[in-house]
Amino acid sequence: MIFAPQLKIGVNLLNANLKQAWRDKTNWMTAGMFAVTALLLYSFAFNLTGGLVRNLLPGVIWTVFLFSGIFATAQSFQQDRQDGILDALKISPIHPMTIYIAKTLANILMLLLIEFVLLLAATILFSEPLFTPQLLIIVTIGTIGYTALSTLLSAINLDRNNGGLLLPVLALPLLVPLLIASVEATSASLQQETSTAPWILLLSLFTIWSAAIATLMFPLAD
């Protein structure tokens, strides 16, 4: 079976990606600083209390998540390409899908770390309890969905000499359904008036679709 060795290789590559991301913090520091600054600005710009905050918070949260995510993942493969690592992996007995999955999982874990810090900050700044199991599930599914696509697009963007400019142009239209579902699910979760189930279902379906398409397309990306 090819699956078992690739799984083992994938776990090793995921560890390497996490180690690499941890040591070279450039992308993640930029994304984290942007996210914290944006959240702080929102909290001062809107003097929100009670019910009002619940109307605006989903939009605030997902705008910050999305743009910090794009900052963080836009250069996902750039460093690997510059160091020649992508070539080293391509000539090794590792399946291209394994390369993609290991990179995407590393991105997801790093983004979830940033997002949980942001949720903590938003809880304090907006005096709204955001650490509910339901909201954590929505954030996790949404993050998997947009990271799957943005990681693929960063690979497609590799040989285009545009400094990552193409990524938001390509990614944002594709992410509209996911963003709508994420914002609506978050809104329903915060207001507790309507059921979150339909939006979480839509979000899950889009996430499964984007992860599957991206995994299958990655070998064709270069």
Added chain:
Amino acid sequence: MQDLAIETNCVTRRYNGFPALNRVSIQITPGSRIALLGDNGSGKTTLLSILSTLLQSSEGSATILGYDIAKKSTALRNVIGVIRHQPMLYENFSPVEDLDLFAKIYGVSDAGEQIRRLLTSVGIWHLRNEAIGTFSRGQKQRLMIAKALLHKPKVLLLDEPEIGLDQNGLKVLDELILMREEESTPITVLAATHREERMDTWATGFVRLERGQIIETTLSENAR
């Protein structure tokens, strides 16, 4: 007829219609050490990139030890070792971390011992825990020699392996790759080089390219 280590049949690669490599056919028998010569832009790197499965040919076919390179099989990748023009190393890893990851990817059984032996052979064991990003070009090239040999490949595809190496580094390259004592399974080497003055010491033959075409070959009894 003896099986060939490397065989290309009319391999052509075009960039925007321009042939960087034009109907190149070579046959190299196991154990040969072939120098790939030619000026800049003659197609050496393109040929090596195609053989190492990083680039697809526009036309033609090629096999390495009988494996069709177009299929990019795991078996093929396990038998080739590659040194490219650019180092292929995690800049913020140490040599041990980098080699250990690739030992796991290649399924090297005695990884720890193999890494220690190779890093000692290339003379950078004392740098084993330093970040690769702080290395000189020559030190990175020594590490690349170790990395190319890590999984005990049978065919080595080298793109200017002498780059950055001092006299001691060249000695290491000769001892480990270019002039190594034959083992039970001979290693075949195809190496692009501009150091023609060194070629006589290691090459059993050469292929000279010009504008993507073979203009001269001198292959010994080990190669055709």
